[in-house]
Amino acid sequence: MSWTMNRCFVTLAILFLWRVEEMSEACSCSPAHPQQAFCNSDVVIRAKVVGTEEVDSGNDIYGNPIKRIKYDIKQMKMFKGPNQEVDAVYTAPTSAMCGVTLETSGRNEYLITGKLENDGTVHVTLCDFMEQWEDLSATQKKNLVQRYETGCDCKITRCTSVPCMITSPTECLWTDWIIEKLVNGEQAKHFACIKRSDDSCAWYRGAAAPKRDFLDIEDP
Structure with a gap:
C-alpha cells in the first residue's frame, strides 16, 4: 500500500471516529407525557x-x-x-x-x-x-395541582407503531403519535392516567374528581 493510500486511510479513520464520538455525545431521549x-x-x-x-x-x-x-x-x-x-x-x-x-x-x-x-x-x-x-392547555395547568400526582403509581406506555398494547391493568396506552403524529396531542393536552378504586388505571379527561368509579372518559 502506497504512502498516499495510507494517509487517506488514516484520514478516513479519524473522520469516522470523530463522527462516532459526535454521535455518541448527541442528546437522545424518548418523549414523555x-x-x-x-x-x-x-x-x-x-x-x-x-x-x-x-x-x-x-x-x-x-x-x-x-x-x-x-x-x-x-x-x-x-x-x-x-x-x-x-x-x-x-x-x-x-x-x-x-x-x-x-x-x-x-x-x-x-x-x-x-x-x-x-x-x-x-x-x-x-x-x-x-x-x-x-x-399549556387549561387542563394541563389544572392537572399540575393535583391530578397528575394522583396517577404517579400508574404507567403511561407510548405507542409508536401498531400493534401496541398494555401488559398490565396499571398502564395507560398513549396513542397521540399513532393517531395525530404529534407528541403533544389530545391525550397529552387533555388527559391524565389515574388510578381507580380497583387499583387499575385509565385515562381521565378533565381536572375535577371523577363522578363515578371506573369512569374512563369524562368531559371537563
Missing part, C-alpha cells in the same frame, strides 16, 4: 427566566473544568419540590449535551421540570418537560 414528566421530576415550577451566565461546575475525571449554563429565575409557583424557593436552574452548555435554551428577558413564563442535585441545585435537560406557560 406531561404526567410522566411531573411524576419523574424532583422539581416542577412555574417561573420567569431573568438572567444567565456560564459557570464552572467542578472538573471531569481528566481534570478539565465542567461548564454549565446558570439561568437565574423568578419562581411564580411551585407544584412539586423542596420546601424552599428555587432561584436558579442549571443546564449543559450545548444541545448536543442535552442543554436547554431559555429566553431570558423575563417576559415569558415557563413550566420547568428538573432534577434536584445533592448540592441543592436544580438541573434541567432537553429530556425534561419544558413549555411556555401560555402554550
Whole structure:
C-alpha cells in the first residue's frame, strides 16, 4: 500500500471516529407525557427566566473544568419540590449535551421540570418537560395541582407503531403519535392516567374528581 493510500486511510479513520464520538455525545431521549414528566421530576415550577451566565461546575475525571449554563429565575409557583424557593436552574452548555435554551428577558413564563442535585441545585435537560406557560392547555395547568400526582403509581406506555398494547391493568396506552403524529396531542393536552378504586388505571379527561368509579372518559 502506497504512502498516499495510507494517509487517506488514516484520514478516513479519524473522520469516522470523530463522527462516532459526535454521535455518541448527541442528546437522545424518548418523549414523555406531561404526567410522566411531573411524576419523574424532583422539581416542577412555574417561573420567569431573568438572567444567565456560564459557570464552572467542578472538573471531569481528566481534570478539565465542567461548564454549565446558570439561568437565574423568578419562581411564580411551585407544584412539586423542596420546601424552599428555587432561584436558579442549571443546564449543559450545548444541545448536543442535552442543554436547554431559555429566553431570558423575563417576559415569558415557563413550566420547568428538573432534577434536584445533592448540592441543592436544580438541573434541567432537553429530556425534561419544558413549555411556555401560555402554550399549556387549561387542563394541563389544572392537572399540575393535583391530578397528575394522583396517577404517579400508574404507567403511561407510548405507542409508536401498531400493534401496541398494555401488559398490565396499571398502564395507560398513549396513542397521540399513532393517531395525530404529534407528541403533544389530545391525550397529552387533555388527559391524565389515574388510578381507580380497583387499583387499575385509565385515562381521565378533565381536572375535577371523577363522578363515578371506573369512569374512563369524562368531559371537563
